[in-house]
Amino acid sequence: MTESTPTSEFETLPLPAEQIDNLRAMGYTTMTAIQKLALPLALDGRDLIAQAKTGSGKTASFAIPLLTKINPRFFGVQGLVLCPTRELATQVATEIRKLARYLANIKVVVLSGGVSIGPQIGSLEHGAHIVVGTPGRLKDHLRKNTLDISQVHTLVLDEADRMLDMGFSDDIQHIIGHTPEDRQTLLFSATYPNNIQKLSAQYQQTPEIIKVESTHTSNSIDQRFILCDRHQRPAALERVLAHFNIQQAVVFCNTKQSTEEIAQQLTSLGFIARAINGDLEQRDRDAILTQFKQGSANFLVATDVAARGLDVDDLPAVINVEVPREIEVYTHRIGRTGRAGKEGIAITLLADSEDHKRKALNHQQDIEIPCIAIDELSRSEPVPVLPEFATLCIAAGRKHKMRPGDVLGALTAPGGIQGSQVGKIHVLDMVSYVAVARTAARQAVDVLNKGRVKGKTIKARKL
CATH class of the missing domain: 3.40.50.300 (P-loop containing nucleotide triphosphate hydrolases)
Known part of the structure; x- marks a missing residue:
């Protein structure tokens, strides 16, 4: 007798069966409070003002509806997500890529400051379905005519209150001016001050307002x-x-x-x-x-x-x-x-x-x-306990076709360290970071510097 597949709350939504399976594989079976309120409305094409704090599951609340409208065969920008910082943009893009696994060849590009604009221009030349970026860098691309957002059907303003607090109001208005008027606009904000109300009044069409408490109590x-x-x-x-x-x-x-x-x-x-x-x-x-x-x-x-x-x-x-x-x-x-x-x-x-x-x-x-x-308070001195792990930096990343499995394989090759001594692996565009047991850090650096990954030598160092 085979076990029955667990039911998922997401099955109640008008989503493709492939996405339901993908969500289940990601461990998404129960909706968070913000997802229960936002998803039915967003999937219905409504504009939203959603007041929700970090850690509430809000990324899926806008990414799932956005993906349902993506045409994979059209390599123009169809979804645009604005974030206040590069860290958040990278985090959001990573989550969108996971949620998009049920679709073939969906390209998500991060456009943010702090890194060279050249590789970003090169990436855009080959097309992109979804762009996640910070206002300043998005404005730079628009000025250079390296980004076309005239076909965007879904615009997301994530952590809109922080973007306004950081002085991005003019940049946001400039960017929105390059998108179609009939787009869907989803605004997510932890707070709802007057400047958010003004932004909504200017750029949204009769938005639904939803609010959930933070996930911590x-x-x-x-x-x-x-x-x-x-x-x-x-x-x-x-x-x-x-x-x-x-x-x-x-x-x-x-x-x-x-x-x-x-x-x-x-x-x-x-x-x-x-x-x-x-x-x-x-x-x-x-x-x-x-x-x-x-x-x-x-x-x-x-x-x-x-x-x-x-x-x-x-x-x-x-x-x-x-x-x-x-x-x-x-x-x-x-x-x-x-x-x-x-x-x-x-x-x-x-x-x-x-x-x-x-x-x-x-x-x-x-x-x-x-x-x-x-x-x-106690008058005793604090007694430091060093973390179990140390982080190594590898001078190769996503742009060099590096994958987490490549890093793990290089570390655990003959003469290397044990798989149990390897912790989290983060592969960014130009570099990769891997946590290894602190006691094995020196050996791990030697293994990486003396070995080869995908036939190439790499440089590694301990942070």
């Missing part, structure tokens, strides 16, 4: 305020790490200078800490984010914009060295922990002069967040 995140003077913040951070035994976290600061100072402090304590801010080159940002995602660094010290799009599985903690300038940003920050039913802790260092912010945050979270004075 206050009871899955243990929130604490640590009361200290401003000059005590470095000392308070060390005592927080020792008192709560935190070995991995995203540490948020409000300024670039603070990220550098805090990362240096954590490094001096013996942790592996990396700072990420707007001053970094894109390749360095990619390396740092990937290193943290692969579990090869204890702490990522970041500004809000630099951390946008960061999605880390099982992140145990978030630490706010400084209270965000905008109260709504607090929810974005702490929402990176306590996901999918897991427990997480969010700790915020709070000065006495910031009591008005404490009250505002309590009101926003609809709870009384416990306050602890710095003197109540």
Whole structure:
């Protein structure tokens, strides 16, 4: 007797059987709250304003309807997704490619700043079905006449509030002006301020407005305020790490200078800490984010914009060295922990002069967040535990036809390391990153540098 195939909530939608099978293979059987509300309307061709936070499953909410209208035989841009950062654009494109597996030869191109525009132009010359990009780089391509979006039937503005906060309003208007008026426009935003309403009024046709709560709840995140003077913040951070035994976290600061100072402090304590801010080159940002995602660094010290799009599985903690300038940003920050039913802790260092912010945050979270004075914390020193993995950088990526299987095969070839010593593998356009057991890192670098991948020698180094 054969086992029956599990039913899927997606079967209730007007989707091709091949997509239902693909979704099931991806583990998509139950719809998230935003998917239940957005998918029927979007599949019906309606314009949407969807208020949903990071981690709510919103990418599938717009990608699935977009893909149903793609004509694979026409290599013109039919779907356009705007994102605030390169990290988010890359993340969204990766998810779209997975959701598009049921269609043959669908090309998804990422157009974002921080990298050379030349290879992007070359890629566009061969056509693309879907473009995911940041406003500034999309505008560059339009100015150079290397991008034609006159045939776009689905326009998505992902994290629209952040794009407006980052000053992309004029660029967005310029880009939308190059798309057909009869397109479908799907607007996703974590918040719904006045500028979002104005944007919608200008570019959407009688949109449906839907809203879901974030996927984390206050009871899955243990929130604490640590009361200290401003000059005590470095000392308070060390005592927080020792008192709560935190070995991995995203540490948020409000300024670039603070990220550098805090990362240096954590490094001096013996942790592996990396700072990420707007001053970094894109390749360095990619390396740092990937290193943290692969579990090869204890702490990522970041500004809000630099951390946008960061999605880390099982992140145990978030630490706010400084209270965000905008109260709504607090929810974005702490929402990176306590996901999918897991427990997480969010700790915020709070000065006495910031009591008005404490009250505002309590009101926003609809709870009384416990306050602890710095003197109540343990006075012991934090004891660093180095991450199990180290990340290697390989000077070859997607553009060189590199695949995760090629990296794994090279590492585990005769004389190499064990497959159990290989962790996550991320293949980007020009480079690849692989996590290996820290104890085997030196051997892994030697194996890669002495070996060959697809008949070619490659260069590898430990980050």
